[in-house]
Amino acid sequence: MKKIIALLSMVGVMAYVLAEPQIATLRGTTDLDQEGQAPRMAAEVNDDKRTDRDYPMAAPSIPHKIDGYQIDLNANKCLSCHNRQRVEESQATMVSVTHFMNRDGNFLADVSPNRYFCTQCHTSQIDVPALIENEFITMDELLNRAGSSH
């Protein structure tokens, strides 16, 4: 009896695997031993238009090109426009005041070292269709749903 159950479950698993030829969505139907064709590189969005933020603490995306921007111990290209002392001339958005706060909650004169590497949170965008469906639910949507259920 046990053997029959084991056999049946194996057949079941195999049938499931065979019916699902697409193991990885991003890979597509390219065979495992073949290299798929890479999609064309898309241009960075460079329209300087601010985008929506889905929750208040969301890091805003960068609405302009940043290729070749140097961010290291020597220099930070982003801060050469977005730093406190630079915004008058550049008329760029100043980095959020939270970035001047160190981990103990004290405000510093300059951007705190733990917020120095901009691209850890902020990224420029490319205008391409989403690779997979995005199931993210925004905070507003969540509030709406909560409101309507009452």
Next chain:
Amino acid sequence: MWSRIKDMLLQGWQLLAKPSVHFSLGFLTLGGFIAGVIFWGGFNTALEAANTEEFCISCHEMRENVYVELQETIHWSNRSGVRATCSDCHVPHEWTYKIARKMQASKEVWGKIFGTIDTREKFLDKRRELAEHEWARLKKNDSLECRNCHQFESMDFTRQSERASEQHSSALANGEKTCIDCHKGIAHHLPDMSGVPGWE
């Protein structure tokens, strides 16, 4: 000692001042002309040879530091296939300025002989100073080498991003700023920028 040098100089002058005894006027004129052509041609050929990328990167100081960094940038490879190599940005095109720059650059030979930046560490220590020389040079000549290709008169602002066209049509147009004021570090990595105006 001094009288001997004086005698030699006097002898030399007398030799030059006398008319030629053995050679005809025609030979001297034509010979002088041909020698001049050869010398001038040779000089310019040597000058051009010293302006090639191959010459620049024949020193490991250039090949392993700044040359590698250039290769990541748009001045190295881009959609239209126009490449700016070392001399395009670092040597003026016009003869007088070119000679002046070449004479300045003879100090690099000194540096090469005495190994001023012959290790990566020495180069990094000196990077700020070297960069400052170039910034100062480009500031002084109103970014001449940039403008050899990027002419303000040929700029189509409608083809630029909004931000770029705003800056170029104001600060650059009225001469308040020159290219290098904003476009530092476009072809090589930046040194420690603390204290540099615009980077504080």
